[in-house]
Amino acid sequence: MMDFSPVGAFRFWQRNLLIFRKTFAFTVPENFLEPVLYLLALGLGLGAYLREIQGLPYVAFVATGLAASAAMFGATFECTYNAYVQFYYDRSYDAIVTTPLSAEDVAVGEVLWGATRSVIYGTAFLLVVALFGVVRSPWALTLPGVFFVSGVVFSAVALAFTALTPSIDLFTYYFSLWITPMFMFSGIFFPLDALPGWVQTAAWFTPLYHVVRATRALAFGSPAVAVPDLVWLAVVAVAFLPLPAVLLRRRLVQ
Amino acid sequence: MALVEAEELVKRFGNLVAVDGISFQVQEGECYGFLGPNGAGKTTTMRMICCTARPTAGVLRVFGLDVPRHARAIKRQLGVVHQAVTLDDALTVRENLVVYGRYFDLTWEEARRRADELLTFAELEARADDRVSKLSGGMQRRLMIARALMANPRLLVLDEPTTGLDPQARHALWDRLRQLKRAGVTQILTTHYMEEAEHLCDRVAIVDHGRIVAEGPPRELVERYVGREVVELQVAGDGALAGAVAEQAAGLAEGFEVAGDRVFLHTRDGEELLHRVRALRLPLEAVVLRRATLEDVFLRLTGRRLRE
Numbered sequence A: 001m002m003d004f005s006p007v008g009a010f011r012f013w014q015r016n017l018l019i020f021r022k023t024f025a026f027t028v029p030e031n032f033l034e035p036v037l038y039l040l041a042l043g044l045g046l047g048a049y050l051r052e053i054q055g056l057p058y059v060a061f062v063a064t065g066l067a068a069s070a071a072m073f074g075a076t077f078e079c080t081y082n083a084y085v086q087f088y089y090d091r092s093y094d095a096i097v098t099t100p101l102s103a104e105d106v107a108v109g110e111v112l113w114g115a116t117r118s119v120i121y122g123t124a125f126l127l128v129v130a131l132f133g134v135v136r137s138p139w140a141l142t143l144p145g146v147f148f149v150s151g152v153v154f155s156a157v158a159l160a161f162t163a164l165t166p167s168i169d170l171f172t173y174y175f176s177l178w179i180t181p182m183f184m185f186s187g188i189f190f191p192l193d194a195l196p197g198w199v200q201t202a203a204w205f206t207p208l209y210h211v212v213r214a215t216r217a218l219a220f221g222s223p224a225v226a227v228p229d230l231v232w233l234a235v236v237a238v239a240f241l242p243l244p245a246v247l248l249r250r251r252l253v254q
Numbered sequence B: 001m002a003l004v005e006a007e008e009l010v011k012r013f014g015n016l017v018a019v020d021g022i023s024f025q026v027q028e029g030e031c032y033g034f035l036g037p038n039g040a041g042k043t044t045t046m047r048m049i050c051c052t053a054r055p056t057a058g059v060l061r062v063f064g065l066d067v068p069r070h071a072r073a074i075k076r077q078l079g080v081v082h083q084a085v086t087l088d089d090a091l092t093v094r095e096n097l098v099v100y101g102r103y104f105d106l107t108w109e110e111a112r113r114r115a116d117e118l119l120t121f122a123e124l125e126a127r128a129d130d131r132v133s134k135l136s137g138g139m140q141r142r143l144m145i146a147r148a149l150m151a152n153p154r155l156l157v158l159d160e161p162t163t164g165l166d167p168q169a170r171h172a173l174w175d176r177l178r179q180l181k182r183a184g185v186t187q188i189l190t191t192h193y194m195e196e197a198e199h200l201c202d203r204v205a206i207v208d209h210g211r212i213v214a215e216g217p218p219r220e221l222v223e224r225y226v227g228r229e230v231v232e233l234q235v236a237g238d239g240a241l242a243g244a245v246a247e248q249a250a251g252l253a254e255g256f257e258v259a260g261d262r263v264f265l266h267t268r269d270g271e272e273l274l275h276r277v278r279a280l281r282l283p284l285e286a287v288v289l290r291r292a293t294l295e296d297v298f299l300r301l302t303g304r305r306l307r308e
């Protein structure tokens, strides 16, 4: 039995926004400084030797990939550690499901908030790298929308894991076995062409690969290239959104 | 009108029967209590009323609406104080109230105004801008009550509202709850403190192992099952003699219970009984005459004490 209200989800989203306004300073290092460090180390350090990849300056190649991963980390931290603390330690979710809000409202509100964080961090990073001339096309203006849709995917998967995990310690596995491999093998730092075919096939089934491709294509003005990736992300976002709602209801309403 | 009606209500978790066929009604304007030890099924019953646990069998209606089918409509008129502290630690005291009001569709302005009123009610004005983790246990509990009142609920549900508080904080909380009752707010609360049930509740259900073993106004229950007074005998030594002492003294009383090294004699005339017990010259460490309480009723009906 599903019980979802868009207004309820919006109220929960608003709550998270209020909390974020008070705490965002603490999220800047992991969500913003880290990709900047990667950009400086690889884009400038390695870029000094490796001038071009796929016809793009290496720093621009890496910067667009890192914008996509900043969006991924924004959603993922929100729906793993943040959600877990509120769920298990603060027990805020237990309190909220005795108000008119349902478990589904909480799940969807949390996913939409995670997606919002994707937009915030992905866009902020993009604005900074745009100063270095990395963004070349007005199509880049559509990227916040891309970050939102992909944020829904990353948030839904992360929140589903949070609803299932018996312990906060298991998040290290979530990161080591899922987030980090995606980060390394989604074409952020190098194209996958040179790797064995099965790596490319595996990458196709992970979301970050598509976000990286779409981000790069739109930032450099080839929207047609991005279309299959955007379709992939939209379909998976819609398909996965109900998953955390079902799992969270099971945890909150017995 | 009955705000809550339960008929043969059952809740099982797998093989475990948490609530085992209870029936009760809570009338508008009254304070109804569930008194019982840990594990009796009190929280589970409250959770079913709040629509966060689905009944396995039986009927449960809140405001005349079926649980859990009309969960949203029921929860809109409910104020809930959970057994655990469930405040948002990232938010201040005032923000906790305002955000909660928004879940009930209060406008920001209404929510802020209501929060100010309730900060006064809870005597937390001075702490309004502190984070909740800085509050004492008693203050957090008062904040939880204030939060539950944000949307003017028709029914206030309190799950062990004073457990873990020191006596002073407990009395401060009782004052608030009595004040609300005078204002006409219907309350349903659980507790394992018999003093709390006697102080606050118009009617109590004594629960044990998921069942209601007795129900009624506290004084009436005490009268019915125990009488007016209790002479409490503390047997000398390690309590091995308690059975023998009880046997000798039992004839003098209207009823008796044995728990560990203590014997409780039930009577309507304590002075007289005290006199006659002393005359027996039993091996006793202490003899006390006191008013009979719900604790005595619980012991009488279940053979156990409320808190062991």
Ligand SMILES: Nc1ncnc2c1ncn2[C@@H]1O[C@H](COP(=O)(O)OP(=O)(O)O)[C@@H](O)[C@H]1O
Pocket: A254, B013, B016, B017, B018, B036, B037, B038, B039, B040, B041, B042, B043, B044, B045
């Ligand atoms: N979610 C649950 N899953 C399994 N067992 C539960 C759950 N909640 C409560 N119980 C069990 O149900 C019984 C009643 O618990 P509870 O309603 O919390 O009692 P009380 O509030 O009176 O202490 C206990 O044996 C408890 O362990």
Ligand SMILES: [Mg+2]
Pocket: B042, B043, B044, B083, B159, B160
């Ligand atoms: Mg309990």
